[in-house]
Amino acid sequence: MPLTEKDGLIQWTRKSRSERIREHLIWVGAAFLFVLAARYISGQTIWIFVLDAPRQAQDFISRMFPPDVRYFNRAIGALWDTINIAVFGTLIAIVFSIPIAILAAKNTTPHPTLRAMALAVIVGSRSVNSLIWALLIVQITGPGLFAGVLAIGIRSVGMISKLLYESIEEINREPIEATLATGASRAQTFVYAYIPQLMPIFVGITVYRWEINIRESTIIGIVGGGGIGFLLNSAINRLAWNQAVVILITILATVIVAEWVSAKVRAKVT
Amino acid sequence: MVKIHGLIKEYPKGPQALKGVDLTVGDGQIVALIGPSGAGKSTLIRCINRLIDPTEGSIEFNGTEMTSLSTRALRTSRRTIGMIFQEYALVERLSVMENVLSGQLGYVGFWKSARRQFPQDVVENALKLLKRVGLSEYVDTRADALSGGQRQRVGIARALVQQPQLLLVDEPTASLDPKTARQIMRLIVELVRERSLSAIINIHDVQLAKMFTERIVGLRDGVIVYDGAPADLDHAALTAIYGEEDWEADTDSGEPAAAEVGSGE
Amino acid sequence: MSNQTQAAWSKPPLIKSPVLRYLVVAGVLVYIVTAVLSFGINPARIARGLGRAGEIFGAFLRPDFISRGPQIWEGVIESIAMTVGATAVGVLISIPLSLGAASNISPLPVYLLCRxxxxxxxxxxxxxxxxxxxxxxxxxxxxxxxxxxxxxVGFIGKLLSEEIENIDDESLEAVRATGATWSQVVVFSVWPQVVTRVIGISIYRMDINFRQSTVIGLVGAGGIGAVLDTAMGRYDYNTAAGILIVIIGLVLGGEYLSSAIRRRLT
Structure with missing residues (x-):
């Protein structure tokens, strides 16, 4: 009630009293939380190192120049590996996501227990970053490209399955009814009514995930997953900033190209 | 052909959609099912081919009790019941031909259908039907490239390629303009007569129903309140079906105020 | 199959030219083979690793939250502190930045710079x-x-500037037509139209920040990820499993909270 009467005059305020009090309380609470967080972080920080930061930054920026242009050859070689990690990670994910998404969607799952299991797989895969997955997998397969592919793949399974099963649940029911009404079996209905409706969405999801996987695979080498991230890590460890900057530029270009390709393909399929 | 007795449908939430419907449709008969929205028309025809499972009652189709069929037997029965939908219910990303051929899915094995291999006579029949509904030039066109009237023609061809004995038609004209609506109704009725099929047509447009069918059944709140010839559908009958309204003050648009009267709950 | 009858029909192929079709298939096969060979999959190494895989999966059945309990707790608090602090500062910086990066309310040079x-x-x-x-x-x-x-800042700036560019032009003109200054236009027209989105995006970003905070610890930037890295370095799989379970739980909780709040906003 922003209108109140006082001394015979009707007064207008933007918000009522209780609204204002509630809003103030939210702000005070948020500010309090922020101060707590800031204090904690500052307690954990060695400020001498922080004060040193500008000098450090200056140091490694000066070391970046001139960039070691010949290093592009190495970077491009590693880039090929990186792209392969993204492509095969996505492929593995596709193979597993389709059945998992079918089990996880309310309208296609054969049994609620299977649905719960599929959802558990999706949740587990999605909640853990691919870098952490890589950390685990490297222990099993040893460092290298294969570990990178598996890490990217495992994480993507959850991501693709989630988007896919949500689209299955939102599918247009009418064509499915129509197909069932002709006497088609469940499997036939899947081929004739579900797949054609889902195909463009599926391609979109996959390409989008591939784009993200390109980004992820550029850094998966930092924890032993192979590819260009491995070079970056070793360049930084050797303080070879003139090489690191070359790698960063290569990554930047790759990410931009991947983004462009992904946007083009997605615009085309819809 | 179809004998419905004591049909009751209760949805988990909400009131009874059908409260004991008895309806018999003879061979070669075309029945128009009219009534306000929410009266249970769609539920009724979907119970016949069990897209919706009825709660109680019996539905006999050609001597088969539909309500107790196994999955496999239900598929066999569904093959002989064609269905046409309001929003056409085409699979938009499939071509016209694939949509029409999907009417044969009940006859063809899974792998053959997945590879789009249909018997030669079916393909010929499908092409003949497409010619009959005037879509010969659109065989490999994707369904989402067609206009509303064209899509409904594909829907009709899909239903007929099944070689049905009964046609269930759910608001075939509700999404079409008045001219196309008449053309589509005429086409459906012609094709049904040519093949001497039976048909149950849900339709909210009373004028179209009177024009094209020989028997009108009025449904209100899940109960049949009128069953008779179009000519007998008078003021009193319309009031029984749709509720009070000045039925004589009909405009010339051919559209009675039925749609506005809406659900009489 | 009688190909003579005119009535034959088969689904038209995706790529019309058969030569091109087979070339594409062959190209894909060659790529797959070369790529898989380049992975240098070492069966002997993996066979040895499988024993360890059993150990790791076994650890998930017996996760250990206790023996490194204080460190895990510390890591969680650190992650949450980083999330809260970074989200607040990030939102504050990105609001003016996204005003600058919106082409409909900013002059071209400012727009280009911010973008x-x-x-x-x-x-x-x-x-x-x-x-x-x-x-x-x-x-x-x-x-x-x-x-x-x-x-x-990068994330919110992009989403928010797009949001601002999508606001109703007419309402902008209407406020401008009253003779309002730039800042008045922002306060009376732009802000009211995007404020719920600002809150929504911030909460969404908070959720993402927490996820990110679990991983940047692997390279030494604090939080629960650092504790996980230490545990893995010690081959202490039971603790690692415990930490992973904590991460999964917190990420899920955060996601649930974030989407619940955002649903209430709209």
């Missing part, structure tokens, strides 16, 4: 940012928090 800045920070992966900050500022949550701030 260029956003593109640059968005192109750097959060882990790369973390590495750079750790080198500059030393290990710990401060480097992590700054990483998340910069990453948040």
């Amino acid at each position: 260029a800045f956003l593109v640059t920070i968005r192109s750097l992966h959060v882990v790369v940012l973390a590495i750079l900050f750790v080198i500059m500022l030393g290990f710990g949550p401060f480097a992590g928090a700054l990483t998340l701030v910069l990453n948040s």
Whole structure:
């Protein structure tokens, strides 16, 4: 009630009293939380190192120049590996996501227990970053490209399955009814009514995930997953900033190209 | 052909959609099912081919009790019941031909259908039907490239390629303009007569129903309140079906105020 | 199959030219083979690793939250502190930045400058940012928090500036027509139209920041990820499993909370 009467005059305020009090309380609470967080972080920080930061930054920026242009050859070689990690990670994910998404969607799952299991797989895969997955997998397969592919793949399974099963649940029911009404079996209905409706969405999801996987695979080498991230890590460890900057530029270009390709393909399929 | 007795449908939430419907449709008969929205028309025809499972009652189709069929037997029965939908219910990303051929899915094995291999006579029949509904030039066109009237023609061809004995038609004209609506109704009725099929047509447009069918059944709140010839559908009958309204003050648009009267709950 | 009858029909293939069709198939096969060979999959190494795989999966059945309990707790608190601090600072920086990066309310030079800045920070992966900050500022949550701030600014800046560009032009004109100044236009027309989105995006970003805070610890930027890295380095799989379960639980909780709040907003 922003209108109140006082001394015979009707007064207008933007918000009522209780609204204002509630809003103030939210702000005070948020500010309090922020101060707590800031204090904690500052307690954990060695400020001498922080004060040193500008000098450090200056140091490694000066070391970046001139960039070691010949290093592009190495970077491009590693880039090929990186792209392969993204492509095969996505492929593995596709193979597993389709059945998992079918089990996880309310309208296609054969049994609620299977649905719960599929959802558990999706949740587990999605909640853990691919870098952490890589950390685990490297222990099993040893460092290298294969570990990178598996890490990217495992994480993507959850991501693709989630988007896919949500689209299955939102599918247009009418064509499915129509197909069932002709006497088609469940499997036939899947081929004739579900797949054609889902195909463009599926391609979109996959390409989008591939784009993200390109980004992820550029850094998966930092924890032993192979590819260009491995070079970056070793360049930084050797303080070879003139090489690191070359790698960063290569990554930047790759990410931009991947983004462009992904946007083009997605615009085309819809 | 179809004998419905004591049909009751209760949805988990909400009131009874059908409260004991008895309806018999003879061979070669075309029945128009009219009534306000929410009266249970769609539920009724979907119970016949069990897209919706009825709660109680019996539905006999050609001597088969539909309500107790196994999955496999239900598929066999569904093959002989064609269905046409309001929003056409085409699979938009499939071509016209694939949509029409999907009417044969009940006859063809899974792998053959997945590879789009249909018997030669079916393909010929499908092409003949497409010619009959005037879509010969659109065989490999994707369904989402067609206009509303064209899509409904594909829907009709899909239903007929099944070689049905009964046609269930759910608001075939509700999404079409008045001219196309008449053309589509005429086409459906012609094709049904040519093949001497039976048909149950849900339709909210009373004028179209009177024009094209020989028997009108009025449904209100899940109960049949009128069953008779179009000519007998008078003021009193319309009031029984749709509720009070000045039925004589009909405009010339051919559209009675039925749609506005809406659900009489 | 009688090909003579005119009535034959088969589904038209996706690629019309058969030569091209087979070339594409062959090309894909060649790519798959070369790529798989380049992975250098070493069966002997994997066979040895499988024993360890059993150990790791076994550890998930017997996760250990206790023996490193204080460190795990510390890591969780650190992650949450980084999330809260970075989200708040990130939102504050990105609001003026996204006003600048919206073409419908900013002059061209300002627009280009803000856009260029956003593109640059968005192109750097959060882990790369973390590495750079750790080198500059030393290990710990401060480097992590700054990483998340910069990453948040890129994210919020992009979404919010697009949101501002999509607001109703007429209402902008209407306020301008009253003779309002630029800042009045922002306060009376732009802000009311985007404020719910600002809150929505911020909460969504908070959720993402927490996820990110679990991983940047692997390169020394503090948080629960650092504790996980230590446990893995010690081959202490039971503790690692415990930490992973904690991460999964917290990430899920955060996601649930974030979407619940956002649903209430609209």
